[in-house]
Amino acid sequence: MRKILIVGAGQSGLHLALGLRAHGYAVTLMSNRTPDEIRNGRVMSTQVMFHTALQHERDLGLGFWESQTPRLEGLGISVADPGHGRAVDWLGRLDHYAQSVDQRVKMAAWMETFAQRGGQLVIHGCAVSDIDYFADSYDLVLVAAGRGELVSMFGRDPARCAYGTPQRALAVAYVHGAEPRPEHPGVDAVRCNLVPGVGELFVIPALTVGGRADILFWEGVPGGPLDVFHGVTDPDDHLAVVLQLMEQFTPWEYARVLNVELTDPGGVLAGRFVPTVRRPVASLPGGGLALGVADVVVANDPVTGQGANSAAKCAAVYLEAILARGERPFDAEWMHATFEAYWEQARHVTKWTNTLLGPVPEHVERLFGAAGRLPQVADRIANGFDDPADFEDYFYDPERTDAYLARAAAASAWPGVRGARRIRGA
Numbered sequence: 001m002r003k004i005l006i007v008g009a010g011q012s013g014l015h016l017a018l019g020l021r022a023h024g025y026a027v028t029l030m031s032n033r034t035p036d037e038i039r040n041g042r043v044m045s046t047q048v049m050f051h052t053a054l055q056h057e058r059d060l061g062l063g064f065w066e067s068q069t070p071r072l073e074g075l076g077i078s079v080a081d082p083g084h085g086r087a088v089d090w091l092g093r094l095d096h097y098a099q100s101v102d103q104r105v106k107m108a109a110w111m112e113t114f115a116q117r118g119g120q121l122v123i124h125g126c127a128v129s130d131i132d133y134f135a136d137s138y139d140l141v142l143v144a145a146g147r148g149e150l151v152s153m154f155g156r157d158p159a160r161c162a163y164g165t166p167q168r169a170l171a172v173a174y175v176h177g178a179e180p181r182p183e184h185p186g187v188d189a190v191r192c193n194l195v196p197g198v199g200e201l202f203v204i205p206a207l208t209v210g211g212r213a214d215i216l217f218w219e220g221v222p223g224g225p226l227d228v229f230h231g232v233t234d235p236d237d238h239l240a241v242v243l244q245l246m247e248q249f250t251p252w253e254y255a256r257v258l259n260v261e262l263t264d265p266g267g268v269l270a271g272r273f274v275p276t277v278r279r280p281v282a283s284l285p286g287g288g289l290a291l292g293v294a295d296v297v298v299a300n301d302p303v304t305g306q307g308a309n310s311a312a313k314c315a316a317v318y319l320e321a322i323l324a325r326g327e328r329p330f331d332a333e334w335m336h337a338t339f340e341a342y343w344e345q346a347r348h349v350t351k352w353t354n355t356l357l358g359p360v361p362e363h364v365e366r367l368f369g370a371a372g373r374l375p376q377v378a379d380r381i382a383n384g385f386d387d388p389a390d391f392e393d394y395f396y397d398p399e400r401t402d403a404y405l406a407r408a409a410a411a412s413a414w415p416g417v418r419g420a421r422r423i424r425g426a
Contacts, residue, residue: 002026003026005028006028007150008145009029009111010103010294011307012293012311012312015057015062016144018110018119030122032145033123035112040104042268047102048098049101049308049312051094053313056315069100070099072204073093074093074094074184075381076092077090085252091187098190099207100207104266128150133286140291141289143290144296153282153290154279156276166273169219169229170220171226171270172269173242174216174267175213175214175260175261176214176261178214190305198225198249199221199224203217213267219302225245228245239261243257281339292339295311301357306388313345367381377408
């Protein structure tokens with residue numbers, strides 16, 4: 001039986017650990033916190049899992065909360081005008097619903113499931129020296145802990161990095177009590193509110209430790225008017241700042257949250273990080289090797305909502321590669337090839353995310369504006385959150401954008417206009 005060590009019990013590490021256990025591998029999973037500490041701690045992220053990522057979980061029998069979690073059937077975009085009204089506002093329909101489960105709920109339960117299914121769960125804060133000590137006892141070492149000392153083992157890949165500093169200041173509040181959305185009261189959806197030159201507000205219906213909630217997530221341009229959370233330590237004060245900014249910059253969203261309260265004292269988070277692509281293989285002091293997983297090696301800003309999706313997709317790619325390897329050694333050549341197979345998907349996420357972190361190009365403004373008139377364009381943009389590779393066809397080049405919009409306008413006269421976007425050339 002092949003023995004595998006996974007350091008880090010987040011979306012990718014647990015997904016891999018449970019997948020490998022299902023195929024009979026001897027898996028040791030190291031976490032610096034117990035399930036109860038995670039469940040009762042502070043929120044770790046925002047997240048929206050789109051269809052492909054959700055299906056990877058279903059394939060392993062891990063969609064424990066599917067019937068309890070709001071089904072997000074659309075994705076809407078609003079763009080603020082200078083008077084803080086909406087210059088653009090539309091909803092694109094998803095082909096398959098998305099869902100958001102608080103990672104405190106998911107990771108705690110998955111850790112317990114891993115132990116129940118015969119995995120070895122070790123609660124221990126892991127340093128490089130620990131990995132080096134254990135490496136000789138395992139056929140493969142995977143590092144899925146995306147922060148701290150362990151990440152420093154994986155050198156930055158300058159050819160694939162666009163930024164050297166954080167591009168957004170992040171602030172999150174999980175709340176109960178939001179009013180129904182008047183634009184589409186019968187449809188749960190992710191809403192992306194773009195405030196040019198200032199930042200973005202995302203509103204995400206979700207399942208958290210106390211049941212249904214809404215996630216209010218600000219992404220602020222560093223040094224701008226949203227970058228005001230440093231030093232705000234009291235959870236209620238944090239929520240008050242989130243709401244004040246909503247009142248000022250997105251009053252249409254603020255009108256829904258006049259009476260909200262935090263889901264729990266741990267329902268807030270603030271911080272920032274540098275979007276980075278790292279080299280996938282680390283050499284350990286004793287001569288062993290470790291392979292980086294998901295955001296250890298490809299960490300994108302959450303402005304496109306891809307973190308949890310990318311983690312699930314990376315885990316699926318790595319799981320397939322491990323199973324296909326059989327009894328052959330997990331050498332450096334295999335590690336690099338496995339990462340490159342993941343990068344073939346991840347590069348589209350990185351390109352798209354980096355594009356949206358800068359000023360919105362004029363042709364993308366035209367695209368967003370046209371989506372309000374052409375439902376098939378809105379739908380296609382929305383479904384790109386599940387398949388970012390589709391943006392290559394029409395998102396980045398002004399000529400291709402305009403050609404696509406011309407075809408979409410012509411197709412809008414067809415019966416069944418929403419289905420027209422399924423034809424990539426239409």
